Amino acid sequence: MRRVILFLTRASFWLSGWVSGALLCAAATVESSANQATKLIAPAVSTGTGLLLEPALTLPEFTREKFAAAMATVGAEKIRRPWTSPVVTLAPHPRAGVRGLTEAEVKSYMLEARRLFDRGEAAPVSDVGLISTQEDVIRKPMLNHIAAFSNSVVRVYLLVQKTSTDTGWSHFSIVQDLTVTPVLDYYAELTAAGPRFEGTSCYKCHSSGPLAIHPAREDLVLDAPLAAAISQHIAEQPRSQFVFPKDSPKPPTGEKLTLKFCTRCHDDGGERDALYQVHAHPIRVLVDFGYMPPNRRLKPEEIAELKAWLERKP
Ligand code: HEC
Ligand code: HEC
Known part of the structure; x- marks a missing residue:
């Protein structure tokens, strides 16, 4: 694909x-777009916008050695694997000419991703995620292993996650059904009883589908080139629509963000989906750390407008 x-x-x-x-x-344009694919993710440095609810975390006690040891508790043989493609190719879909995957098919892709990870056949990137760690309630290293898979009908993502103080790892998955227009995104936690579809909580950060990777610190990532390559694969995803299961509906969104310097890209029918007040957390983090907008720094008056909008009562 x-x-x-x-x-x-x-x-x-x-x-x-x-x-x-x-x-x-x-020819020169092609060359520069190919180079971009391998450009490393810019290190997370707060730009001091005042948008963060809590001081920017630097995790001084959490050394690279502690990080690598904590990551390896998932099974050292499953991570830091050699890779050529950041996306592992799945077997072709068994049903020919499929238009719209069934829920059972979506779940079986989620389980297949987990099985490949457990057998050391995935190419996971391991990092401390910036957005989740900086969150006001967590405030400790959020350890993530992220792996990507695909065939001609799906893009599948697996997240194996725990905080630095949890004992067990949790498993989450996103499956993008590419056989329909618009593409549909299914979210689930992989519980002992099998995948459980969710929507309400996931939508608070995943407003437009899978999220680009942002390590909390430059040294808290195992395989920075792989992180960049997976992030590039995510950035190239088709525009898609969130599937909310009946028992986990879309949360109240609050007001829609209408500031021009964001809606140029984030709007209904835009390059990315519209943002609402419910997305305040990733907005505060991505803007403060200078990742959004992607191509320039906001002017002080633009930051003030965004801050006022974030603080408005929904
Ligand atoms: C607090 C914000 C937040 C919430 C809530 C959240 N996620 Fe994520 N998720 C992230 C971030 C940030 C990343 C990228 C992490 C990184 O940079 O290491 C991510 C990554 C993922 C990935 C790997 C693919 C990708 O998007 O990069 C999966 C799969 C995933 N999340 C599933 C879920 C599911 C399922 C839910 C709901 C049960 C959920 N997430 C809720 C923030 C969140
Ligand atoms: C030039 C286009 C562009 C502009 C302008 C822009 N963004 Fe983004 N934004 C993107 C792209 C592309 C992504 C996904 C890739 C990434 O995260 O690097 C993204 C990702 C995000 C995300 C994560 C959810 C998602 O859609 O993946 C948030 C939150 C976000 N942007 C907020 C903002 C805010 C707030 C503004 C205005 C201050 C803004 N962006 C301006 C292009 C843009």
Whole structure:
């Protein structure tokens, strides 16, 4: 799937270059977009916007050695694996010409991702996640192993997670059904009884589907190039729609964000889905750490407008 997209992108660059006679220029564009794929994720540094509810965490006691040891408690053989592609290819879908996966098929992809991870056949990236760690209630290292899988009908993600003080690891999964338009995103916790679909809590951070990876500190990631490659795969995801199960509905959203410097990209029908007050937590973190907007720093008056909107009672 990814190859096809890459090929198409290249082909269209090539064609437009050919049509305009600017072949050299087209070749340079292709080159720079290929380089971007391997650009490492920028380190998390607070820009001091005043948007954070709690001081920026630096976790001084949590050394790289402690981090690596805590990560390995999941089973050292399952992580830090050699990889060539950041996305593990799944067997082709058994049902030909499928339009719309059944819930049972979605769940079986979730379980397959977990099985591959447990057998050391995934390519997981391991990090301390910035957004979850900086959250006002957690405030301790949130350890994440994230692995990506796909075939021509699905993109599957697995998250194996615990805080630094929990004993056991929890498992979560997102499956994107690519056989329908718009693409549908299913969220679940993988419990002992099997995958349990959820929506309410996941939507508070996952407003547009899977989230790009943001380690809390530059040294709290095992395999930074893999983190960048998985993040790139996530960023290239199709626009998709959240599936809310009946017993875990969409939470009250509060007001929609209408500030132009965000809605250029985050809006109904935009590059990313619209943001609401319910998404305050990832908004505060991603803007304060300078990740949003992606291409520039907000001006002080823009920060003030965003802050006022975040503080408005829904
Ligand atoms: C507090 C915010 C928050 C909530 C709530 C949340 N997530 Fe996430 N999730 C994240 C962040 C941040 C990442 C990327 C972590 C990183 O950078 O290491 C992530 C990553 C994931 C991934 C790996 C793929 C990806 O998106 O990068 C899965 C799978 C996942 N979450 C599932 C879930 C499910 C299922 C729920 C609801 C039960 C949920 N999450 C709720 C913040 C959240
Ligand atoms: C130029 C386009 C662009 C602008 C402008 C922009 N964003 Fe984003 N935003 C993105 C992209 C692309 C992603 C997903 C990739 C990533 O996280 O790096 C994203 C991700 C996010 C996320 C995580 C949820 C998601 O959609 O994946 C939040 C929250 C967010 N942006 C908030 C904001 C806020 C708040 C503003 C305005 C201050 C803003 N963004 C401006 C492009 C943009």
